[in-house]
Amino acid sequence: MQQLSGGEVGQIDLAARSAGKTVVLVGVPGAFTPTCSDDHVPGYLRDAQALGAAGVDEIIILATSDFFVVKAWADRMQPPDAVQFVADGGLGFTRAMGQILDLTELGLGLRTQRYAAVIRDGDVVWMAVEPDAGGVTVSGSANVLAAL
Numbered sequence: 001m002q003q004l005s006g007g008e009v010g011q012i013d014l015a016a017r018s019a020g021k022t023v024v025l026v027g028v029p030g031a032f033t034p035t036c037s038d039d040h041v042p043g044y045l046r047d048a049q050a051l052g053a054a055g056v057d058e059i060i061i062l063a064t065s066d067f068f069v070v071k072a073w074a075d076r077m078q079p080p081d082a083v084q085f086v087a088d089g090g091l092g093f094t095r096a097m098g099q100i101l102d103l104t105e106l107g108l109g110l111r112t113q114r115y116a117a118v119i120r121d122g123d124v125v126w127m128a129v130e131p132d133a134g135g136v137t138v139s140g141s142a143n144v145l146a147a148l
Contacts, residue, residue, distance in 0.1 A: 021057040029111035031073035043141035
């Protein structure tokens with residue numbers, strides 16, 4: 001995973017970043033896509049404070065787009081500080097998680113499944129993967145709040 005910040009590309013080590021913390025990781029198939037931009041991510045932006053009150057230290061939105069696109073998307077979404085946008089353009093993290101979504105027939109290539117996970121001190125303690133990546137039913141912010 002990578003994040004473009006201040007003109008520099010930083011590598012993200014999720015295990016190190018979540019050490020001693022509770023992190024919500026939200027996997028989305030792509031930046032600027034309608035479901036991701038209009039339905040999925042806005043709930044996390046809206047509920048960031050409530051998630052923080054429930055013990056979440058950080059919300060990470062992971063998109064399988066390149067880091068330039070993810071940075072532009074983050075700028076457009078104007079997230080609060082507790083919400084960070086990261087890229088997995090090379091799909092290394094997504095492969096390791098077993099969350100590859102093949103959208104080649106739609107002309108979109110390989111992406112990540114749509115999911116949400118709660119990570120405590122580096123361990124996934126709860127995860128919900130959408131049965132249909134085109135919708136938000138189990139991985140929305142309300143479901144994460146209920147799981148906490």
